Amino acid sequence: MACKDTPSKIQDTIAISTCINQGPPARYRLVTKKQSLDEVDQLRKWTFGERDPTKVNKTLLIVGETGTGKSTLINAMVNHVLGVEWEDKVWFQIVEEEKGSRSESQTTAVTIYEVFGCEGLRVPFSLTIIDTPGYGDTRGIQEDQLISGKLLEMFRSTNGIHQIDVVGFVVKATENRLSDRQKYIFDSVLSLFGKDMEKNIVALITDSLGRSPKNAIEAITRANLPCAKNDRNQPVHFVFNNCQCEVFDEENEDYEEYVFSQKTAWDKEAKSMDKFFDYKMEPKSVKITEGVLRERKQLEACVSNIHKRVHLINLKQVEVKQTQEAQEKHKKERYTNSVSDNVRSYRERIPTPKLFATTCEVCEENCHYPCTREKDASVCKMMKKNHCTVCKNKCHSSKHVSEAKMYS
Incomplete structure (x- = not known):
């Protein structure tokens, strides 16, 4: 269960969420308002909280191959903006595991996750994340053409997305070369945008063990992917360990040392999130993309x-x-x-x-x-x-x- 000293804001979030694991950390599924924006459930919007039109909102488009930890990273971003700390001993999920007969349509669906009411907890803005899990689908290029069509619907809709702050490519730290599938996924997304979007494209490197992700950076560089560059002419990148949601191993022989290592990993992830959300870039209109x-x-x-x-x-x-x-x-x-x-x-x-x-x-x-x-x-x-x-x-x-x- 959550720590008894958990801040009231987190307690309020727990009260309107569904517990799926007692933990620690206790895991909760955020109860969202779900909308299907088309007739076949391939363009969806899941909203947590109520939007305040006077507040700033940032929109992220996240892409990556299955198995790179993209869903965990999206959940980690949501927990960060919700203000979750190590001491709270809780973890929230907005991305759900795909189950049942709808898994096929969900695999090719564009999902928009919106989190409102978090402004000022860790970041001064609300958050919108666009997840495109269907790119590179094994069923062929027709599936990817459907995804492009859904993005067009999303960009053209009055209630859709009209600007993007960041396009994030998710890559594992251990990658020493990008597979043809990964390059296809990235090229599919890049082809949607004009050249003015290049400075808003960054690498999100997961499963880092604390060392410099040299392999992944070199792989991205060799692939010659258009993206923002730092002062060393390297791809702008942010490193995450994706271990915040792990359930504690309470039977570990050296539990105190184990907990210390987990807290250290949590703190590093929090610093990476701070660095990522502090990164300044000008939002780009999707009019050219449309x-x-x-x-x-x-x-x-x-x-x-x-x-x-x-x-x-x-x-x-x-x-x-x-x-x-x-x-x-x-x-x-x-x-x-x-x-x-x-x-x-x-x-x-x-x-x-x-x-x-x-x-x-x-x-x-x-x-x-x-x-x-x-x-x-x-x-x-x-x-x-x-x-x-x-x-x-x-x-x-x-x-x-x-x-x-x-x-x-």
Whole structure:
């Protein structure tokens, strides 16, 4: 249980939280207001406390590979701004373990964690953390494209995120090289932003044992990731040990020495958090990012249609060859139809599961999938000045339909 001398503010937080382990330290799950910002629960907001619009809020975008301690680090940040001290013998969790049938959607979900009412305890601001756990998903690039789409929704929404203070890449201290998966994750995020965001990108190095994270710093440098640099031209980085939430080993033979080492680790983590939250940088608007994401979606749709056009051309070339062979074999037979009529192919549209597609009836092409504009192709994101930016002939929006069907 929590220490009897725990400050009243922490006691108040305990009173509205759910105990999940008696500890020590006693572990509590923060009871948050949960909102699903889309229909498939891939864009979520979890809020603790009530926002005061007169107070400063800082927004962090956190990315990293599974297993780097990202969830523990997010919980540690929340405990820091809530003012939790070693003597309180408590630990709060805002990131929940993924369980049950919803784990797949949660794995690819963008989650916004908001913590309000903590201003002045350890930091002079409230905190918003954006977690992007789906990047680099083993199910392929389509999952990452969905994440980009959800970020676009978040940036464009009236109640969404309109500026970011820090983009933090989470890397373990023991890493001596970045894997292809890690570089893919980082590149996916960096490609969302303009160059003005570079000075707001920092490395968050976890599982540090107190030594300088030389391996991780060299790995980031070799990977040539755009990020803020210090006066030694090294990537700006902050080091964390991720051990504050560990349950005490009360059966340890040398318990006093063990507790002393745990307190030392806690104090080092607290100093690292102070250093991180004291780091000064100018918040950046996500307006440029919104434009980048919108153009990317248009380009992806164009590329998809180009691939399909190439496939159709290949099919037509095969048919032309077959027709020519037939003409050679039957020289005396008179054909009344031109080769183009012989090779003309008709495409059928097939039903799509739940999601809608904007298609061109003239070009017989898929112009946008998935599309949220049911039965109203004129307001599809791919339309510009009432003409499609994707289909072959750039047809008028009136030649398009938006429904639960698409060309195969």
